[in-house]
Amino acid sequence: MNQIGHPTSIAAKDVSYLLHPNTNARAHEQRGPTVMDRGRGVFVYDEDGKEYLEAMGGLWSVALGFSEPRLVEAATRQLERLPFYHLFYHKGHGPASECRFR
Numbered sequence: 001m002n003q004i005g006h007p008t009s010i011a012a013k014d015v016s017y018l019l020h021p022n023t024n025a026r027a028h029e030q031r032g033p034t035v036m037d038r039g040r041g042v043f044v045y046d047e048d049g050k051e052y053l054e055a056m057g058g059l060w061s062v063a064l065g066f067s068e069p070r071l072v073e074a075a076t077r078q079l080e081r082l083p084f085y086h087l088f089y090h091k092g093h094g095p096a097s098e099c100r101f102r
Contacts, residue, residue, distance in 0.1 A: 043066070
């Protein structure tokens with residue numbers, strides 16, 4: 001249930017601090033967000049447990065599904081070593097160099 005009225009809720013913080021692409025900001029102030037809580041495979045679940053087929057986020061970051069154990073393990077290893085680094089000015093790093101499309 002969207003708790004936009006509670007000042008410390010995720011919904012209230014969302015309305016106060018985030019800008020959403022392709023969203024009417026004034027309408028969003030009134031309606032508030034649908035807060036997603038978790039993902040598994042091709043599905044995401046809102047804070048009330050309602051299941052949605054995720055057909056949008058995979059375009060950019062979760063093409064292999066949510067909570068895939070092998071990806072979680074690989075990401076954890078990399079986060080412990082080097083969470084992020086840019087490629088500007090001749091800089092490089094192993095994970096970027098190892099990326100291949102198969």
